[in-house]
Amino acid sequence: MTAPAPPPASPVLGVAAHDGIVAHGLARSFGAVHAVRDVSLTVPAGSVTALVGPNGSGKTTLLLILATLLRPDAGAVSVAGVDAVREPVEARRRLGWMPDTLGVWEELTCHDILASLGRLYGMGKAEASARADEQLAWVELTEFAHRPARVLSRGQQQRLSLARATVHRPSVLLLDEPANGLDPAARIRLRDDLRAMAAAGTAVLVSSHVLAELEEMSDRAVFLREGATVATQEFRAADDLARPYRIAGPDPTARDTLVR
Ligand SMILES: Nc1ncnc2c1ncn2[C@@H]1O[C@H](COP(=O)(O)OP(=O)(O)OP(=O)(O)O)[C@@H](O)[C@H]1O
Ligand SMILES: [Mg+2]
Incomplete structure (x- = not known):
């Protein structure tokens, strides 16, 4: 029997065992705007969870609450086993935050x-x-x-932002729209980095308004609509069902070259 391959090199190798994020019944309003109405979600350690919702659905507001930068009006959040509402400073030591602009x-x-x-x-x-x-x-x-x-270019800024978010080796990493504006090569790099961090035990939560942007880098997705969590999907389980694709075109040779 061969020993399992070590996880890929990442700056967060060796993070301690912990519980990721557990949030229940979160709500936050700005005056009459109910940005987050009813959010419950878990982000397990060792996985990448996608937070998917259209513009204005409350992704950034939710991430700010999880990052302890905004107080919820109601609900509870645990970050790496710490009550993030009662002990925000302790929670901040354990989490990394990558905002949508550097x-x-x-x-x-x-x-x-x-x-x-x-x-x-x-x-x-x-x-x-x-x-x-x-x-x-x-x-x-x-x-x-x-x-x-x-x-720095946009892609380089995103990489510096990732380096900044992980400078203290957090065991929970929150990223707001990190793939936005990245070219395909930069997106693959981001995917590899986030997967390596998850393999090293980090709980990663990453947002986007387009599922396709995150699908290949995530283990699961939590869907947000009008400030409420509406569904969760496990991708690995979905992959087991195998997805049929049909590719049609006028030139079969060109098609075969494309899909090879
Ligand atoms: N500081 C604020 N004051 C007033 N309203 C706010 C504030 N922050 C967010 N909102 C409102 O809360 C709602 C959710 O906004 P939020 O930025 O969380 O959405 P989002 O899902 O991140 O959107 P996007 O995909 O455009 O980034 C919106 O209606 C927004 O106008
Ligand atoms: Mg946002």
């Missing part, structure tokens, strides 16, 4: 952005600097280490 101090260099974050998470100066270098190598932005973040 929103950094644009004049700071990529290295300094990551090192500053490391310092805010309590690392010493040397450790934070070494961690910044490690993160930049992981997302292949070492050549930009000492250049300001404003020079």
Whole structure:
């Protein structure tokens, strides 16, 4: 018998056993707007869960609640076993948050952005600097280490944002529309990175308004409509049923080349 292959290298290897996210009955209004009305969901450790819903369905509001950046009006959230409403600081140590825009101090260099974050998470100066270098190598932005973040392309900004969200090795990772604006190669990279993190034990929740964008990188999807969770789908189980595809075209040779 051969030993199982080790999980792919990722900066979150070795995260402790934990419970991912468990949320019940979440609600949050802005005046008369009920952005999140009734959300219950789980994000198991070791998996990638997609949060799918149309524009305005409450994805960002929900993610902000889970990230402890917005207080719910009602409901409970546990992040890695911590009550995130009562103990937001403890929860924040365990979670990483990748917002839908990078929103950094644009004049700071990529290295300094990551090192500053490391310092805010309590690392010493040397450790934070070494961690910044490690993160930049992981997302292949070492050549930009000492250049300001404003020079980065959209795809590079997303990679820096991922490096920033994981600088403290969180066991829960929340990403708001990370695939938005990425080309196919960058999307494959994102998929590989998120899958590697899940394989290392991280609970990953990733949002999009298009299911197709996330389907290949997720184990399951939670669907949100008008601020409420309406369904959950397990993809691995769905894959077992095998999906039939029919590809038609005028030139069978060209078709065969395309699908090979
Ligand atoms: N700070 C706020 N003040 C007032 N209304 C808000 C606020 N934040 C969100 N909303 C409203 O809550 C609803 C849900 O917004 P949210 O940004 O959570 O949706 P979303 O699913 O992330 O949409 P998108 O796909 O466009 O990013 C919308 O009707 C929005 O206008
Ligand atoms: Mg949003």
